[in-house]
Amino acid sequence: MAATPYDPQVLSDLRANIQVRNRVSQIFAVAGLLIVLVSVLILAALVLEMARTGIPRITPAFFLSFPSRNPEEAGILSAWVGSALVMLVTAVIAVPIGIASGIYLEEYSRRDWLADLIEINVTNLAGVPSIVYGLLALGLFVYQFKLGQSVAAAGLTLALLILPVVIVTTRESLRAIPSSLREAAYALGATKWQMIWDHILPYSSGSILTGVIIGLSRAIGETAPVITIGALTFIAFLPDSPFQDFPKNLFTWLSAPFTVMPIQMFNWVSRPEPEFEVNAAAAGTVLIVMTLGMNAIAIYLRYRFRKGISW
Secondary structure (H helix, E strand, O other): OOOOOOOHHHHHHHHHHHHHHHHHHHHHHHHHHHHHHHHHHHHHHHHHHHHHHHHHHOOHHHHHOOOOOOOOOOOOHHHHHHHHHHHHHHHHHHHHHHHHHHHHHHHHOOOOHHHHHHHHHHHHHOOOOHHHHHHHHHHHHHHHOOOOOOHHHHHHHHHHHHHHHHHHHHHHHHHOOOHHHHHHHHHOOOOHHHHHHHHHHHHHHHHHHHHHHHHHHHHOOOOHHHHHOOOOOOOOOOOOOOOOOOOOOOOHHHHOOOOOHHHHHHHHHOOOOHHHHHHHHHHHHHHHHHHHHHHHHHHHHHHHHHHHOOO
16 A cells, blocks of 8 residues: 555655755755855965065055165055056946946847847856956057057956956846836836936946946956056056146056056065065055955945935
């Protein structure tokens, strides 16, 4: 006679099976937590050791001095100014294009095979190694467009690097808005653009800004693409000020040679003197603080937008 679902033996086997599954799930959760904790502790130990080594070297003179052959006199002036200028170009190019592309793909494009193909390619581009973007920029911006080893070439390269991230973040932020909000706007007579500008973007702007800042914080620490296009490892001058002979020199800094913080760190680490390793640790501490600051700004903006806009 076949066992019924209420047979005591069947119920006993079912309970035993559930207990085994729960035990396996608990073991997996504990193992995962231990792996995360070990990874975080190792990372924290490395960061703290670098900070302990570099903090004594972080002084106002360190920020206001050019690189030097004398480690006690070397600073990061050209490196942090170069990073700031490159990130300015990156943000000006990637942010508006990425947000506009995300809005078009999510709100305007048809749901057909072409849209699916674009979505797959954009998602895949977000995971392409950064060196590939450097090689692309070397052939396109440096040689084809004749931009040379300039701030403009570096900014455009990093803009290509984070553009897929901005597009994907924008699309996911817009997709998270309930369709009822769109229908309510249409019911009140709003056009499609009025619905997007007045209703969808205000509710999704916190998540979009978070993705933008996280993308920029990734770009500020990239080394491979800027090395590929010819970033200088030693530079002891700044680009011409845009306010010098204004407005003639307004954009001359775009064609100036450059270096960035990761390149400066690489230059110091490659030197045999241990004093330069202290300078590299100080520069790395500054770079981590900059990255953590950008991520903190993203968290704060997301919190403020979510607090200021209630459903």
